[in-house]
Amino acid sequence: MANLVLVYGMRLLPADEISSVGEAPIELKNGNSARVTMHLLEGSREQIEAQLKQSLDAFFDFYPEI
Incomplete structure (x- = not known):
């Protein structure tokens, strides 16, 4: 299997300051974009950590071949 890259970003902001969240663009070496x-995960630190761990587990469930 080829080497893979997991692209992600994180930033903590006050919950009441977010008006919307969109997609992030990626430029590929072959000239294509993705x-x-x-x-968005909201709650206390403990709640956010638990949601993030659950989200990561679910993400890799989509790719059982890796």
């Missing part, structure tokens, strides 16, 4: 869906 988009990464951004996700």
Whole structure:
């Protein structure tokens, strides 16, 4: 299997300051572009950590071959 790259970004902001979350663009070496869906997790630190761990587990469930 080829080497893979997991693209992600994180930033903590006050919950009441977010008005919308969009996709993040990615430029590929072959000239094509792709988009990464951004996700929003809200709650206390412990709640965010638990949601993030659950989200990561679910993400890799989509790719059982890796």
